[in-house]
Amino acid sequence: MKTYLAVDLGAGSGRVIAARFDGRTLAMETVNRFDNVPVELNGHLHWNIPSLLTNIRAGLAAAKAKYGGIACVGVDTWGVDYALMDKSGRMLGLPYAYRDARNGPANTQQVFDRFGRKALYQATGIQFMDFNTVFQLHAERQELDSLLPKASRLLFTPDLLNFELCGEMANEATIASTSQLIDVQTRGWCAPLLKTLEIPAGLFSPPAQPGTMLGALRGVPGMDGVPVALVGAHDTASAVASVPADPATSWGYLATGTWALLGVETPEPVLSDLSYELSYTHEGAVNGQFRYLKNCTGMWMIQELRRAWSEGGSAPDFEALMRQAVAAEPFRSFIDPDYPAFQSPGRMPEKMADFCRLTQQPVPETQGEFYRAAMEGIVMRYREVWGELEQLTGRKRDVLHMIGGATKDALHCQMAADALDIAIACGPAEGAAMGNAVAQMVATGDLRDFEQGRSLVRESIELVRWTPKDPGAWREAFPRWQAARAAAK
Numbered sequence: 119m120k121t122y123l124a125v126d127l128g129a130g131s132g133r134v135i136a137a138r139f140d141g142r143t144l145a146m147e148t149v150n151r152f153d154n155v156p157v158e159l160n161g162h163l164h165w166n167i168p169s170l171l172t173n174i175r176a177g178l179a180a181a182k183a184k185y186g187g188i189a190c191v192g193v194d195t196w197g198v199d200y201a202l203m204d205k206s207g208r209m210l211g212l213p214y215a216y217r218d219a220r221n222g223p224a225n226t227q228q229v230f231d232r233f234g235r236k237a238l239y240q241a242t243g244i245q246f247m248d249f250n251t252v253f254q255l256h257a258e259r260q261e262l263d264s265l266l267p268k269a270s271r272l273l274f275t276p277d278l279l280n281f282e283l284c285g286e287m288a289n290e291a292t293i294a295s296t297s298q299l300i301d302v303q304t305r306g307w308c309a310p311l312l313k314t315l316e317i318p319a320g321l322f323s324p325p326a327q328p329g330t331m332l333g334a335l336r337g338v339p340g341m342d343g344v345p346v347a348l349v350g351a352h353d354t355a356s357a358v359a360s361v362p363a364d365p366a367t368s369w370g371y372l373a374t375g376t377w378a379l380l381g382v383e384t385p386e387p388v389l390s391d392l393s394y395e396l397s398y399t400h401e402g403a404v405n406g407q408f409r410y411l412k413n414c415t416g417m418w419m420i421q422e423l424r425r426a427w428s429e430g431g432s433a434p435d436f437e438a439l440m441r442q443a444v445a446a447e448p449f450r451s452f453i454d455p456d457y458p459a460f461q462s463p464g465r466m467p468e469k470m471a472d473f474c475r476l477t478q479q480p481v482p483e484t485q486g487e488f489y490r491a492a493m494e495g496i497v498m499r500y501r502e503v504w505g506e507l508e509q510l511t512g513r514k515r516d517v518l519h520m521i522g523g524a525t526k527d528a529l530h531c532q533m534a535a536d537a538l539d540i541a542i543a544c545g546p547a548e549g550a551a552m553g554n555a556v557a558q559m560v561a562t563g564d565l566r567d568f569e570q571g572r573s574l575v576r577e578s579i580e581l582v583r584w585t586p587k588d589p590g591a592w593r594e595a596f597p598r599w600q601a602a603r604a605a606a607k
Contacts, residue, residue: 119138119139119140120138120139120187120189120564121136121137121138121139121181121185121186121187121188121189122136122137122139122188122189122190122191122192122555122558122559123135123136123137123149123177123178123181123188123190123191123192124136124137124192124194124349124356124550124551124552124554124555124558125174125177125178125191125192125193125194125279125554126194126195126353126356126548126550126551126554127154127170127193127194127195127196127275127276127279127353128154128195128196128353128375128376128550129154129196129216129375129376129377130153130154130155130375130376130421131151131152131153131154132151132152132153132154132170132173132174133148133150133151133152133177133548133551134148134149134150134151134173134174134177134178134180134181135147135148135149135548135551136148136149136181136184136185137551137552137554137555137558138185139189139555139559139564142577143574143577143578144552144555144574144575144578145578146546146548146551146552146555148548149177149180149181149184150173150176150177150180150181152173152177154166154170156215156217157212159212161219162214162218162219162220163214163215163217163218163219164211164212164213164214164215164218165199165212165213165214165215165275166212167201167209167212167213167278167279167282170279171279171282171283174193174279174283175337175338178191178335178338178341179338179339179340179341182338182340182341188341188344189344189345189558189562189564190344190345190346190347190558190559190561190562191283191335191344191345191346191347191558192346192347192348192349192554192555192557192558192561193276193279193280193283193346193349193351193554194276194349194350194351194352194353194355194356194550194553194554195274195275195276195279195293195351195352195353196216196275196352196353196376196377197274197293197296197297197352197353197354197401198216198247198249198250198251198254198274198296198297199213199214199215199216199251199254199274199275200213200251200254200272200273200274200275200277200278200297201213201272201273201275201278202258202265202266202268202269202271202272202321203269203270203271203272203273203281203287204268204269204270205270207271207281207287209278210265210268210269211265213275213278214254216249216254217249217461217462217463218249220254220257221248221249221253221254221257222248223248225248225253225256225257225260226246226248226253228256228260229252229253229256229315232314232315233311233314233315236394238252238298238311239389239394239397240389240394241301241302241308241310241311242298242299242300242301242302242308242311242400243302243387243389243399243400243408244295244296244297244298244300244302244399244400244401245397245398245399245412245413246397247413250296250297250298251274251296251297251298251299252297252298252299252311252315253298255299255315255317256315259315259316259317266317266318269318269321270320270321271287271321271322271323272289272321272322273287273289274289274290274293274294274296274297274351275293276290276293276351276352277289277290277293277351280332280333280346280348280351282337283335283336283337283346284332284333284334284335284336284346285333285336286332286333286346287323288323288326288332288348289322289323289324289325289326290325290326290327290328290348290349290350290351291305291325291326291327291328291402292328292350292351292352292355292401292402292403292404293351293352293355294322294325294402295325295352295400295401295402296352296401299311299312299317299322300325300402302387302389302400303387305325305402306324306325307319307322307324307325325402326348327348328348328349328350328351328355328359328404328557328560329347329348329349329404329557329560329561329568330347330348330561331345331346331347331348331561332346332347332348333345333346334346345561345562347557347558347561347562348557348561349404349553349554349557349558349561350403350404350553350554350557352401352402353375353550354373354377354379354401354409354411354550355401355402355403355404355409355553356404356549356550356551356552356553356554356557357371357373357379357521357522357549357550357553358371358373358383358403358404358409358521358549358553359403359404359405359553359554359556359557359568359571359572360521360546360549360550360552360553360556360571360572360575361519361521361549361572361575362519362543362545362546362572362575362576362579362581363517363519363572364576365569365572367516367517368513368514368515368516368517369382369515369516369517369518369519370382370504370507370515370517370518370519371518371519371520371521372500372518372519372520372521372534373521373522373549373550374416374417374520374521374522374523374524374525374530375416375417375522375523375524375550376416376417376418376421377413377414377415377416377418378413378414378415378416378417378496378499378500378524379409379411379412379413379414379416380411380412380414380500380503380504380507381409381410381411381412381507382410382411382507382511382515383403383405383407383408383409383410384400384407384408384410384511385407385408386408387400387408387410388400388410388510388511390510392509392510393510396412396506396510397412398410398411398412398506398507398510399411399412399413404553404557404568405567405568405569410507410510410511412503412506412507414455414456414496414499414500414503415455415456415460415461415496415499416496416524417496417523417524418455418460418461419453419455419460419466419470419492419495419496420489420492420493420496422460422463422464422466423466423467423470423485423488423489423492424439425466426464426465426466426467427467427485432485434485439485439486439489440527440528440529441486442484442485442486442487442489443486443487443489443490443493443529444486444490444529445486446484446486446487446489446490447487447490448490448494448591448595449494449591449595449598450479450480450482450487450490450491451474451479451480451481451482451487451491452477452479452491452494452495452498452595452598452599452601452602452603453470453473453474453491453492453494453495453602454473454495454499454599454602454603454606455492455495455496455499456499457473457606459472459473460473467488470482470488470491470492473606474491476605476606477602477605477606478605479602490529493529493530493533494533494599495599496530497530497533497534497537497592498537498592498595498596498599500534500537500538501537501538501592501596502596502600504518504538504540515540516541517540517541517542517543518534518538518540518541518542518543519542519543520534520542520543520544520545521544521545521546521547521549521550522547522549522550523547525544525545525546525547525582526547531544531582531584532584532587533592534584535584535585535586535587536586536587536588536589536591536592537589537592538586539586539589539592539593540586541583541584541585541586542583542584542585543581543582543583544581544582544583544584545579545580545581545582546575546578546579552575552578553571556568556571556572556574556575557571559571559574
């Protein structure tokens with residue numbers, strides 16, 4: 119029995135998960151689970167890297183105590199955020215969190231003015247989001263006390279954690295692809311963009327490929343020398359690596375978590391005018407293809423609703439909330455999950471109520487009504503994106519593979535099957551951790567390649583399947599959701 123340790127960090131929580139390989143299947147066991155909450159310093163949101171490292175090391179040590187020998191360790195996290203390092207390898211301040219207020223439309227427009235909006239898309243193929251690394255670095259350069267002149271290297275969040283764990287610096291390819299600084303054709307750093315924005319090219323190393331070895335663990339008692347592998351360092355890249363798709367089928371994926379990433383794999387970029395207008399992204403996949411997708415608001419709204427109720431002392435348990443949501447009237451209030459006010463933490467019930475009043479819709483009254491309205495809004499956005507993907511690629515898919523924590527929410531899964539009018543196969547729930555383990559196994563030679571990894575996942579899990587029951591209701595309600603969305607702009 120071999121044990122691989124997947125360090126899997128989302129924007130709300132982190133996990134150290136043991137992947138146990140018996141020679142035929144993988145079994146996943148959570149060793150340590152912990153919160154990942156930004157800290158506010160001087161009016162800005164930052165990631166608490168020391169706390170994350172403490173929890174990661176505690177999880178690694180616990181795994182060592184429980185399982186004995188450890189074959190390998192790999193790290194994946196959310197995208198775009200980074201740390202600047204000095205010449206001595208010291209971090210120049212805590213990394214900014216992507217939800218920090220310095221990231222906004224005005225800063226993004228300045229980048230467009232300097233490089234060109236369409237030129238930026240044609241060069242990088244990345245969806246425009248105000249918090250992409252390219253825009254964060256531009257904001258950094260504008261600050262009076264900018265750290266850029268002092269910086270020797272830039273490490274994305276998983277790169278930073280890898281460095282702290284094994285002492286080796288590398289910019290892993292899939293996490294680098296989220297930055298909007300990678301040339302979509304060459305897969306290297308986009309030199310004209312760096313030059314125009316005065317970002318030193320020396321901050322970066324050539325993108326390193328997942329499924330290769332990085333270094334050896336240090337600083338965890340009894341674990342010195344355990345290999346640390348480069349995995350799909352972007353959590354969605356790892357999640358998509360775990361999709362148990364039959365290669366004979368035509369399929370798409372929905373990776374669910376704080377964000378929902380809905381897309382397909384493509385061997386070549388899709389840089390049409392329509393792709394630009396709709397702002398679809400080309401992030402790197404572990405197998406060298408593109409993850410052609412749209413990044414949508416996922417369970418963030420649900421997480422924030424539950425947090426607000428918990429802080430108010432009125433959070434129901436999950437089962438009770440589900441019963442209330444199922445019983446609530448469908449399509450009563452239509453919510454746009456991408457509405458700007460919903461993107462910052464805090465007061466989610468009040469923000470949803472304000473949205474309904476702004477768009478002249480009934481305000482949800484019960485927790486079940488709030489939950490259902492948020493979930494319907496999230497899934498309506500899936501429907502819109504899925505239709506666009508079919509148009510952009512000129513193909514319909516046989517099945518949608520759903521991976522991540524939201525696969526455990528039966529209401530969410532059935533809504534998605536109905537809204538998209540497609541068969542859905544759910545699993546694995548810990549998709550990012552399982553894909554992380556697959557990359558480690560490729561690095562150690564236990565797997566031939568990532569395609570064999572998908573076969574291993576198929577052997578290791580039991581898929582839960584959902585079929586459309588009432589797609590007509592969603593088809594009829596969709597124009598009303600679009601109207602509410604338009605009314606809020």
